[in-house]
Amino acid sequence: MKLINKRNFIHIVCMSFTLIVCGKLLIEKMAGFTDRHYTENIFTCLFFSVMITAVLALHNHLQRFPLIPVLIGQYVFIIGLVAGFVKLVDLMAGTSTNSLWQMLLSVTVPYVVSAAVYYIAFFRHIKKANSIISQLRE
């Protein structure tokens, strides 16, 4: 799994944005739902793709700290950002009653899944590296 840096930042934002929008469109198509705020939601997706990628990119600069507190800290920061955004939109235009819960779920599920994938990939890499070390020893 690659670290996010200045060179691949835009690339990762574009990939995340594409995947999120494709996922959104697929779910809407399957559910037969028509998004009345299509443009606003697309720009919201873009905003969160940029912000979350930026927060995750900080990971590279927080290497001297243990990973679990870093992951929790980043999650809390992202959740704070989401809650602030929903509150702001609510003040400006009004949102549905469970919009905060929906947004938190939309962030938490991919975050937890990505963290799990990251962990599994890490231990698989260790296993593979140990097998190479054994081969070099022979």
Next chain:
Amino acid sequence: MMRFIKTKQKGLRENYLELHYEKLDDETAEIISRLDNTFSNIEGTADGRRIIIPAADVLYFESVDRRTFAYTDKMCVEIRDSLKNVIDRFAGTGFLRISKSAAVNVYKIDHLQGDLNMRVIIFLKNGEKLIMNRGYRQGLFDGLERIRGNNKT
């Protein structure tokens, strides 16, 4: 393609390598170059004495207060060169950077272990442990793949 024959022989006083070739082609030249690197020596000081040690005996290099040290099973040798230059010089012999201030000899690694914080703990053959920074992890994995690839050719 060159044949590679490993022979286990009892009663030898020391291990040796012998390379037979009719013409110095590219493959042979590359192997000789790699072996030259492997058998190259490092000059430094230990306990105030000048000393020369084979690069292959070094477990790891470490930079402390702008001074570079090479650690072997039995001693710690201060070398004059910077860590970067040392890594550049011996990269072909299996030294890979594991942090800003250290590089390990992959042939001296016993095994790796991951911890919950996703740090890699490197267990060396002499029982020492080194901690690798997360930022250098991919470099180590790529380096191991590269060395394995080189050893196959």
